[in-house]
Amino acid sequence: MGRAEIRRFQRAAEEVAAFLKPKLDGNTRIKIISHMDADGMAAAAILARCFYSYNVPFVVRFTPPVGPDEVAELSKEDYDMFVFIDQGSGQMDVIHKFILAKHADVVLIDHHPGSFLEHPNLAYLNPHTCGLNGGRDVSASGAVYSVIEQIDLRFRSLAGLAVVGAIGDRQEFSSGFTGVNESLVKRAVELGLLYQGEGLRLIGRTLNPVVECLRLSTRPYIVGLSGNLGACRSLIDTLGISHSSVLCDLGLEVERRLADAIFARVGPLATNEEFCHTLWGRIYTATTDDLVGPRDLREYATMLDACGNLGRPEMGFAVAVGDGTTQADALALMSSYHEQMLKVLDWLVKNLTSFRLEPNFRYIYCGDAVAPRMMGEALSLGIESGLIPTDRPVFGMVDEGNGIIKISARGTLGLATQGIDVGRALSKAAAKVGGRGSGHDVAAAARIPQERMNELIDKLLQAFSETGGNPDTPEEHS
Numbered sequence: 001m002g003r004a005e006i007r008r009f010q011r012a013a014e015e016v017a018a019f020l021k022p023k024l025d026g027n028t029r030i031k032i033i034s035h036m037d038a039d040g041m042a043a044a045a046i047l048a049r050c051f052y053s054y055n056v057p058f059v060v061r062f063t064p065p066v067g068p069d070e071v072a073e074l075s076k077e078d079y080d081m082f083v084f085i086d087q088g089s090g091q092m093d094v095i096h097k098f099i100l101a102k103h104a105d106v107v108l109i110d111h112h113p114g115s116f117l118e119h120p121n122l123a124y125l126n127p128h129t130c131g132l133n134g135g136r137d138v139s140a141s142g143a144v145y146s147v148i149e150q151i152d153l154r155f156r157s158l159a160g161l162a163v164v165g166a167i168g169d170r171q172e173f174s175s176g177f178t179g180v181n182e183s184l185v186k187r188a189v190e191l192g193l194l195y196q197g198e199g200l201r202l203i204g205r206t207l208n209p210v211v212e213c214l215r216l217s218t219r220p221y222i223v224g225l226s227g228n229l230g231a232c233r234s235l236i237d238t239l240g241i242s243h244s245s246v247l248c249d250l251g252l253e254v255e256r257r258l259a260d261a262i263f264a265r266v267g268p269l270a271t272n273e274e275f276c277h278t279l280w281g282r283i284y285t286a287t288t289d290d291l292v293g294p295r296d297l298r299e300y301a302t303m304l305d306a307c308g309n310l311g312r313p314e315m316g317f318a319v320a321v322g323d324g325t326t327q328a329d330a331l332a333l334m335s336s337y338h339e340q341m342l343k344v345l346d347w348l349v350k351n352l353t354s355f356r357l358e359p360n361f362r363y364i365y366c367g368d369a370v371a372p373r374m375m376g377e378a379l380s381l382g383i384e385s386g387l388i389p390t391d392r393p394v395f396g397m398v399d400e401g402n403g404i405i406k407i408s409a410r411g412t413l414g415l416a417t418q419g420i421d422v423g424r425a426l427s428k429a430a431a432k433v434g435g436r437g438s439g440h441d442v443a444a445a446a447r448i449p450q451e452r453m454n455e456l457i458d459k460l461l462q463a464f465s466e467t468g469g470n471p472d473t474p475e476e477h478s
């Protein structure tokens, strides 16, 4: 991924900014449709901060990716412009058919794969059309930020939110960021908007007393400590750390001692690459007062995700646009989300032997033991905690009710570079059993009729043996 692709992306962002800027006249009524996750909320907040400053009348709707019927419904709403964020690339044809045909303008800023059509009333930005990988090189937040900073440089202070979205979409790797994310972070550090440090990457490091921070830890889930208050207390006692101190105030030396004590405690996991990177590494901190919310950007992403997962995206959005009065409620949601996720991971740890091993993937059927909205994140956390091996992709199936099974899939960057694309495999397999799926090479989800789960396993086997492991296999057109 070279400089040329990033430059191409910047030029595409300039074009979208040129399309958007004349519409910020206060008369153009805009509807924003964004995704209900951290990236979608951060992206919508960046755009909203821009719109507020131009007095643009706008409405935001957070939703899982819209389907054709919902696009048709949207087109009946009376707006001059629709902005699709973190979704829409897969619905270009219906957006043309229903919205552009009615002479409303459309801006589409997304990082999911799709098929792209041109129209004079349409401007879009997508890394996939610039030779970049939407799964890792930039998220919707980074894409929106790239547009907005072209409109006015003062919006650069929102760079932290762009990074929050990328972290939320797990575009930060042990090697750091890539593509647009990498250059964006570098610039934000140079501009003094971000501080990049090192330390224990536990969520809550700037918010909670250290004992609580350990007890609630799901990223990583620390076997023997997570969920176990007594064990956390005695570990902290042996190190002579006060129970009430906050992790980020301990200083690097004490943080290192605590990390060593955790490594000593987890046995063989101490050499697990995923676990190590999740526990210790780079820390990103916002240094600008323009952002309300946690200073630590990984905490920020977790807070937004908690709001989305618990069905309160407007709360995360409110914090991200700068409403300080909502912060306490959003943080309370994050705590309750952590407690729920702790239970899910506890279940997963007790059921690790229930994973079935297939030649090119592993999967677990959880019935109704795991809430559908928590399955994908639980898999990610299982991988990051060293509990689920990364030698092949992993799928988690849960009963969603109404005869539907939801499948969440996770790959890794390493698998993706070998050409293993869980998004392509899952959407292909789901379509063959009367379902629908979408996603990236490293993360995807699908829904299928309950009675066809065994068939789906067969179709996945087929899909992976057709494409898996061979990056040179040309894409099939079906």
Ligand SMILES: [Mn+2]
Pocket: 035, 039, 040, 086, 111, 139, 140, 169
């Ligand atoms: Mn996204």
